Amino acid sequence: MQTKSVDIIVLNGTVLTMDAQETLMMNGAVAIKGDKIVALGPADAFSEFKAKRIIDAHGGIIMPGLVNTHTHASMTCFRGLADDLPLMTWLNDYIFPAESKLDEERVYRGALLACAEMILSGITCFCDMYLFEDAVARAAKDAGMRAVVGEVLYDFPSPNYGPLEKGFAYTEMLIDKWKDDELINIAVEPHSTYLCAPDLLKRASILALKHDLPLVIHVSETRNEVDLIKDKYGLTPVGFLEDLGVLSPNLLACHCVVLTEEDISLLHRFNVKVSHNPESNMKLASGIAPIPELLKEGVCVGLGTDGCASNNNLDIFLEMDTAAKLHKVNTFDPTVMDARTVVRMSTMEGAKALGLGDVTGSLEIGKKADLIVIDTKKPHLVPMYNPYSHVVYAVKGSDVAASIINGKVVMEDGRLLTMDMDNVMEDLRKIAQQIRNGD
Amino acid sequence: MQTKSVDIIVLNGTVLTMDAQETLMMNGAVAIKGDKIVALGPADAFSEFKAKRIIDAHGGIIMPGLVNTHTHASMTCFRGLADDLPLMTWLNDYIFPAESKLDEERVYRGALLACAEMILSGITCFCDMYLFEDAVARAAKDAGMRAVVGEVLYDFPSPNYGPLEKGFAYTEMLIDKWKDDELINIAVEPHSTYLCAPDLLKRASILALKHDLPLVIHVSETRNEVDLIKDKYGLTPVGFLEDLGVLSPNLLACHCVVLTEEDISLLHRFNVKVSHNPESNMKLASGIAPIPELLKEGVCVGLGTDGCASNNNLDIFLEMDTAAKLHKVNTFDPTVMDARTVVRMSTMEGAKALGLGDVTGSLEIGKKADLIVIDTKKPHLVPMYNPYSHVVYAVKGSDVAASIINGKVVMEDGRLLTMDMDNVMEDLRKIAQQIRNGD
Numbered sequence: 110m111q112t113k114s115v116d117i118i119v120l121n122g123t124v125l126t127m128d129a130q131e132t133l134m135m136n137g138a139v140a141i142k143g144d145k146i147v148a149l150g151p152a153d154a155f156s157e158f159k160a161k162r163i164i165d166a167h168g169g170i171i172m173p174g175l176v177n178t179h180t181h182a183s184m185t186c187f188r189g190l191a192d193d194l195p196l197m198t199w200l201n202d203y204i205f206p207a208e209s210k211l212d213e214e215r216v217y218r219g220a221l222l223a224c225a226e227m228i229l230s231g232i233t234c235f236c237d238m239y240l241f242e243d244a245v246a247r248a249a250k251d252a253g254m255r256a257v258v259g260e261v262l263y264d265f266p267s268p269n270y271g272p273l274e275k276g277f278a279y280t281e282m283l284i285d286k287w288k289d290d291e292l293i294n295i296a297v298e299p300h301s302t303y304l305c306a307p308d309l310l311k312r313a314s315i316l317a318l319k320h321d322l323p324l325v326i327h328v329s330e331t332r333n334e335v336d337l338i339k340d341k342y343g344l345t346p347v348g349f350l351e352d353l354g355v356l357s358p359n360l361l362a363c364h365c366v367v368l369t370e371e372d373i374s375l376l377h378r379f380n381v382k383v384s385h386n387p388e389s390n391m392k393l394a395s396g397i398a399p400i401p402e403l404l405k406e407g408v409c410v411g412l413g414t415d416g417c418a419s420n421n422n423l424d425i426f427l428e429m430d431t432a433a434k435l436h437k438v439n440t441f442d443p444t445v446m447d448a449r450t451v452v453r454m455s456t457m458e459g460a461k462a463l464g465l466g467d468v469t470g471s472l473e474i475g476k477k478a479d480l481i482v483i484d485t486k487k488p489h490l491v492p493m494y495n496p497y498s499h500v501v502y503a504v505k506g507s508d509v510a511a512s513i514i515n516g517k518v519v520m521e522d523g524r525l526l527t528m529d530m531d532n533v534m535e536d537l538r539k540i541a542q543q544i545r546n547g548d
Numbered sequence: 549m550q551t552k553s554v555d556i557i558v559l560n561g562t563v564l565t566m567d568a569q570e571t572l573m574m575n576g577a578v579a580i581k582g583d584k585i586v587a588l589g590p591a592d593a594f595s596e597f598k599a600k601r602i603i604d605a606h607g608g609i610i611m612p613g614l615v616n617t618h619t620h621a622s623m624t625c626f627r628g629l630a631d632d633l634p635l636m637t638w639l640n641d642y643i644f645p646a647e648s649k650l651d652e653e654r655v656y657r658g659a660l661l662a663c664a665e666m667i668l669s670g671i672t673c674f675c676d677m678y679l680f681e682d683a684v685a686r687a688a689k690d691a692g693m694r695a696v697v698g699e700v701l702y703d704f705p706s707p708n709y710g711p712l713e714k715g716f717a718y719t720e721m722l723i724d725k726w727k728d729d730e731l732i733n734i735a736v737e738p739h740s741t742y743l744c745a746p747d748l749l750k751r752a753s754i755l756a757l758k759h760d761l762p763l764v765i766h767v768s769e770t771r772n773e774v775d776l777i778k779d780k781y782g783l784t785p786v787g788f789l790e791d792l793g794v795l796s797p798n799l800l801a802c803h804c805v806v807l808t809e810e811d812i813s814l815l816h817r818f819n820v821k822v823s824h825n826p827e828s829n830m831k832l833a834s835g836i837a838p839i840p841e842l843l844k845e846g847v848c849v850g851l852g853t854d855g856c857a858s859n860n861n862l863d864i865f866l867e868m869d870t871a872a873k874l875h876k877v878n879t880f881d882p883t884v885m886d887a888r889t890v891v892r893m894s895t896m897e898g899a900k901a902l903g904l905g906d907v908t909g910s911l912e913i914g915k916k917a918d919l920i921v922i923d924t925k926k927p928h929l930v931p932m933y934n935p936y937s938h939v940v941y942a943v944k945g946s947d948v949a950a951s952i953i954n955g956k957v958v959m960e961d962g963r964l965l966t967m968d969m970d971n972v973m974e975d976l977r978k979i980a981q982q983i984r985n986g987d
Binding site: 185186188189190192194195199222229391393421422424431434437438443444448487489491494499503505507530531533537540541545 | 625631668827829832833860869870873874877881885886925928930932937938942947980
């Protein structure tokens with residue numbers, strides 16, 4: 110019998126593959142060679158494998174890394190800067206003034222801290238929209254995280270690139286610079302229908318389609334936004350995007366809180382992807398997105414944390430728990446958003462939403478090795494009757510014991526292996542002191 | 549200058565006292581002698597103190613231990629046994645059959661695991677309603693937790709005491725047995741207006757008043773319950789309890805999801821206390837309690853996890869985060885349930901709700917030393933602009949580094965000092981295997 114030589118074997122755990130059949134192995138193992146999964150199955154099928162490194166799950170859960178489909182990573186700089194305020198006070202008196210003083214350095218440091226927080230809580234891939242996104246790409250790369258990043262585009266001058274024309278140039282620079290990267294993917298990211306003129310939206314869409322990239326945009330986050338677009342164009346934001354020819358399978362519509370039935374069927378017809386951010390929508394009192402209806406229609410929905418200034422964390426385990434519970438109480442139906450559905454949203458559906466369905470989101474031979482190990486030897490995770498239920502309703506981000514991204518171990522035993530966590534935190538404390546001083 | 553000799557000094561942290569003035573000390577310390585807090589103030593006022601033991605908060609947060617005002621601790625045995633089901637299927641096909649096989653031993657083991665989970669996530673005091681409550685009292689005592697426990701009373705025979713008459717005898721036994729205990733307090737606990745006849749409710753109320761004990765009951769948890777009581781008695785559950793003369797300041801009404809304006813003013817008029825259990829109410833799709841209205845009226849509201857089979861955890865940090873966000877989105881007002889209000893609910897208001905306002909819930913000289921230390925040297929807790937916001941929106945149960953109850957250190961550096969955690973977990977795994985087998 111031939112010995113199969115691999116780099117890493119993760120073993121001794123319940124494996125949730127999240128493949129199309131939702132294959133589950135009670136005592137399974139995953140073998141990794143280079144950046145890919147090369148074998149998975151019951152533990153006893155691995156006897157002829159030789160691995161350079163063994164990661165023992167100690168009876169815990171082995172599952173795909175979580176996908177955060179919408180965030181503004183560098184807003185860690187503003188975590189808890191202001192809360193419990195009306196939206197416009199929060200934005201105009203706190204967030205916008207602080208953002209006007211952002212630079213490449215602060216965005217990089219903020220994003221690196223965000224990557225630390227995300228890796229430690231089981232996220233292996235995130236989609237970011239912000240300013241100075243080249244710095245976010247560098248931070249993700251340095252942290253060893255998979256990311257989809259795009260510079261935010263809008264009608265007014267940006268603290269990064271200045272006038273819009275340069276925003277498109279900056280986006281094209283990002284596309285060119287990162288095109289062959291194994292971890293970083295670029296998206297085209299117009300902010301929203303209320304901050305972007307029709308020409309901007311159309312041009313962004315054409316650019317995204319030309320390079321086959323995701324087009325990421327905020328859509329129908331608040332009642333106020335929908336009223337504004339209706340007043341201006343006589344259409345809902347979704348209807349307006351259809352009118353412009355922007356609805357397409359590469360579009361990721363973030364939030365989608367206030368939708369009409371017609372909006373929902375448009376999103377389905379054009380195979381638009383949706384990012385659901387329940388905690389941010391709750392904290393900002395925006396509303397509750399009609400996710401059960403979107404799922405029923407067959408729309409692909411992933412989960413997102415949004416920026417941590419409106420959350421105030423970047424933890425997809427918390428979003429799973431909240432999403433499952435929020436829609437139950439909102440529909441008075443305890444059967445909606447069952448645990449399997451929610452785990453799928455945070456893994457495979459999230460990957461599809463970012464155009465990375467062939468790359469990550471499930472444990473399958475040939476896919477990139479993006480996976481996490483959950484330590485279940487803790488009082489709050491005993492007993493375990495059902496691993497899906499556990500992942501949604503009982504596991505916390507702090508239970509993630511190990512994380513592998515693109516075949517590389519980035520965290521083990523709660524220790525980050527790609528950065529010096531103390532330095533990263535100290536950098537952010539200094540930035541926060543400057544922000545407090547109005548600098 | 550005289551040296552002041554104390555047992556423990558907790559120092560080097562931001563102290564949230566949660567006293568009436570909400571005194572906050574940026575670099576404060578707390579001194580403990582015996583079971584009591586004997587001094588607190590800025591760190592430099594402690595130079596003449598000598599302590600047998602120093603607990604260094606390392607720049608973290610020092611605050612009162614959290615109060616869980618409503619749970620069924622031993623339901624840890626059923627964590628994740630069944631989820632995402634209609635209420636009656638969940639109860640009749642899963643929970644009731646499993647509960648019918650409970651005994652003193654299972655209840656003790658389940659409660660001990662619950663205490664482990666609660667201590668590790670910062671809870672120092674809980675109120676329990678279940679069967680075999682003497683076993684819960686023993687578990688809390690062995691774990692070193694402060695608890696209010698009461699045997700559930702209802703019209704049908706109990707797996708513990710048999711007929712109702714023996715339920716009252718059991719309760720009186722508990723009152724007598726635990727009357728001088730420093731940690732365990734007994735309550736009288738009729739289940740609800742739908743499982744308890746008028747005579748039971750009146751008799752329970754008289755017994756509670758006679759011994760000056762809390763009277764704990766489920767009230768208006770679902771629309772269905774309210775309709776049932778209206779059909780039967782022509783009154784809402786709250787109105788019915790008033791009619792029976794049961795509303796009083798010692799009554800703790802758990803859930804209060806479906807209330808009329810008249811109910812709210814009755815609760816206020818009789819100074820009834822309310823336990824708010826947002827996550828359980830969401831998961832069971834019961835509804836959203838009108839907490840902002842209750843607070844506006846001046847009703848004392850604490851937070852509770854409910855049993856972990858309908859949650860599926862016992863974590864008050866998660867309830868705080870959820871409560872703050874849920875009521876914002878439900879009222880479309882981001883200013884309701886601000887962070888300070890929510891921290892007060894989980895500490896001082898919770899203590900008042902259990903009749904322990906003079907004992908625990910705040911850090912004040914002369915009160916029992918029930919306090920926790922939060923480690924803020926973690927990426928998701930950097931930077932910190934506002935400690936209240938941090939506690940509600942960013943801190944997780946797993947960030948609690950140390951816990952002191954009644955002057956005794958029960959947890960330090962994430963290690964439980966009052967029990968062997970591995971044994972406690974192994975016991976529960978065995979019980980779960982028996983439950984799976986239908987034993």
